[in-house]
Amino acid sequence: MSPSYAHITGWGMAVPDKILTNHDLAKMVDTSDEWIVSRTGIHERRIARADQSTASLAAEAGLRALQVANLHPGELDMIIVSTSSPEYIFPATACLVQDRIGAGKASAFDLLAACTGFVYAINLGAQAIKSSAVKNVLVIGSETLSRLVNWKDRNTCILFGDGAGAFVIQASEEPGGVLSAVLRSDGSGGDLLSVPGGGSRHPASMQSLYDGLHYIQMNGREVFRFATRVMVEATQQTIESANLTMDDIQLVIPHQANQRIIEAAARGLDYPMDKVMVNLDRFGNTSTASIPIATVEAIEQNRLKPGDNVVMVAFGSGLTWGATLIQWSGPLPYRRKVSPRKVQWFARTRSLLARLRRRIEGILWGRE
Ligand code: UT7
16 A cells, blocks of 8 residues: 555634724723733734624634645535634534534544643544555634633733634545654643543532633643743754754744744744734634634734744643644646535535434334
8 A cells, every 4th residue: 555645735714804903902900001011922813793703713724725635525524623712611612613514424533632622633543544444534723712711811801813724635646745743742731731620530510610610720820830841842852853853844833822932932943933924913822722713813924834834733622732743735636626615505404404304203202
């Protein structure tokens, strides 16, 4: 069997239209535009409308990625949605996306590695392809963290934003694509960044709501110190394991958490900031969605081209961190254009009919 390489062949992002500026936040909590910009680099972030959710943003980003890859949703073998703000505890948000986009033969599951999740998901999808188990994988990072933020807590509410980004990963015999990855975790720091309520440890109750356990809790200073250390380590390790050096890297796309963390990492790597993608000024920290969103913008700005070596590096709750080195590709050659969006009508109808069939079966079996 010829070796299979895992190439990124499609990409897409979806962010809500609604913008929340630092000036808006200064009317809600004791903060200022000057403080937020100087401590984080963030100017504004996007906030989901009431009718938008993690699944709807994920499906939109996924469809856009399929459009770029020119891949029919029915060809997908696997959908991984990385998120810390899932639609529900279960079912998995990935299953809702599978139904929405009409990916009839795909497995679908969520991955929770917080802001590092997209790097984990890329590696998982790429390994499944390299093992020849699957050919076409859709990985999505999607968050509506605005639903988990305490809008009275100035330590956290200034940081986060909503959005989604997606990659299509496909098998090819052409060398390139995902070259290496390093994934790490340290659960001893789990309490530094968490949403403690609503799970089995602190089930939702009047008391858990009263104590605010359903909100994001964070020790910002500790997370900051951890982040600056591991971003450098993980980048170096993934480059070394591909037998390359920083000189071979055309672009670094870091998790968009804080301008100061990103600059500290670039200094630690002795790498110029003009080769580091930053767009957190307009989107804030969208957690696991930040890397794919920044990637889409890097491509639009012509900063990432086929053949380039790009490192994506992230850290987050868990604690988790990781990096992946990718030789950038682009859509695989194709004979005819497909339109993933055109099958949406069939997907909705199929979903409706499946629900109807279950209802009828339920009535019939109930009578027996
Ligand atoms: O995806 C991972 C998500 N998490 C992160 O990336 C968090 C990483 N950490 C950070 O980005 C930074 O630690 C923060 C931006 C959260 C905070 O910046 P900092 O420079 O570490 O500030 P600090 O926590 O040391 O607080 C300095 C002061 C404190 O006042 P005192 O105690 O010195 O009087 C805070 O109470 O700034 C105060 N402060 C604020 N002031 C105005 C904290 N938040 C605010 C605010 N506006 N929003």
